[in-house]
Amino acid sequence: MAVSRNALHIALMPGDGIGTEVTEVCVGVLEPLARRHGLGLSFETLRAGAFAYRDTGTAMDEATFARAEKADAILLGAMGWPGIRYPDGTEIAPQLDLRFRLGLYAGLRPIRALPGVPLALADPRAAQIDLVILRESTEGLFAARGRGEIIDDREARDTMVITRATTERLSEFAFNLARRRAARRGRPGVVTLVDKANVFTGFAFMRRVFDEVAQRHPDLVASHHYIDAMALDLIRRPWDFDVLPTENMFGDILSDLGAGLVGGMGFAPSADIGDNHAVFQPSHGTAPDIAGKGLANPTAMLLSAALMLDWLGERGGGQAWSDAAAELEGAVDAAFAGGLRTPDIGGKAGTVETGRAVIDKIGASR
Ligand code: ATP
Ligand code: MG
DSSP: OOOOSSOEEEEEEEESTHHHHHHHHHHHHHHHHHHHHTOOEEEEEOOOSHHHHHHHSOSSOHHHHHHHHHSSEEEEEEOOBTTBBOTTSOBOOHHHHHHHHTTOOEEEEEEEOOTTSOOSOOSGGGGGOEEEEEEEOSSBTTTTTTOOEEEETTEEEOOOBOOHHHHHHHHHHHHHHHHHHHHHHTSOOEEEEEEOTTTOHHHHHHHHHHHHHHHTOTTSEEEEEEHHHHHHHHHHOGGGOOEEEEOHHHHHHHHHHHHHHTTOGGGOEEEEEOSSOEEEEESSOOOTTTTTTTOOOOHHHHHHHHHHHHHHIIIIIOHHHHHHHHHHHHHHHHHHHTTOOOGGGTOOOOHHHHHHHHHHHTTTTO
16 A cells, blocks of 8 residues: 655635534544555644634635645535625625635536435436536636626626636646546546537637647547537436536536436535645535534535545545545445435435445445
8 A cells, every 4th residue: 555755734614504514524534544545634624604704704814715725625515604694795605715716717526326326317327427517617607706787777797708728728627537537437538518609609719719629639529519408418318428518607507407416415526626726525505404403415525525535646646545535435335335325315324424334334345
């Protein structure tokens, strides 16, 4: 077993609501996993979110941001709370500030059917669902975020921004990701850009830049799909898709649709990745309806942590990190295959019990 040379430092931002509950369980799983693989892993807990705002007047202060920026990776629970808002009425969402300030353009949202988890589709092929939505996360329709324009009392406008630089980076990311997945899955990688190039100039431009980047990756299949057709086909034949880069807003919507295919928000991990930083967090929010009850499904958080270990490995941490990532995913799969059922899929296993079931499978799978 390879022992990595340096300890890597993780900024933990549990946030609010079930964010804090799933983060605690996640650390409880990562610690024995790190010991087993000889990974040097240290954690620093940072406070940010809606309750931080309520108590201190700042959702994420500059010192906290600076600590997060220095860390090797950021592992985030979820942030926001009903009734706690900025004076202008917008939601408390420092995770969006991290995304913009750290330039995390690639929003990775893997959608994968876990063994034993009930799926929305009855077709047996649904068990093969294994795709990644790659949501551009810094521009598109979110570029105007909070800065739209109310022209007069009868009209408001938000501007969509598509830049060549970001589209190139996102497309490169998509092809490189597809290549890694192809090697792992033993089948050709297919990258499908999801757009609306038949109507919008910005999407026609995005498609042109994507096609240019595709030329540099002749070993992979590049294709396009309109967003409306993709909404249909993600229900009709989601097992046919591989890597789906798309604009910010489209990615936001498709991610929730994708999560719905494989058991719901409790099973949807995510990573927001830039050139130098990355934030890993479940796709779900703080779920005030179940917060404080120990019912939250920590699977999305655990799978996000697996994405983090894999990213750290790829960025020079070494093979031990990638092995640990694969083992964590395998342990989650094995736990559900072995009958684990969380309340969101009709079972009884709470947050802590689910964490324990996964720890039990670490080491058992090999
Ligand atoms: P956000 O605005 O941050 O996206 P949201 O309003 O979309 O948040 P979520 O917090 O994601 O809402 O929750 C949506 C629903 O899914 C809630 O009813 C919640 O109970 C359920 N849910 C979300 N995450 C989990 C989880 N990890 N385990 C169980 N149920 C969850
Ligand atoms: Mg949501």
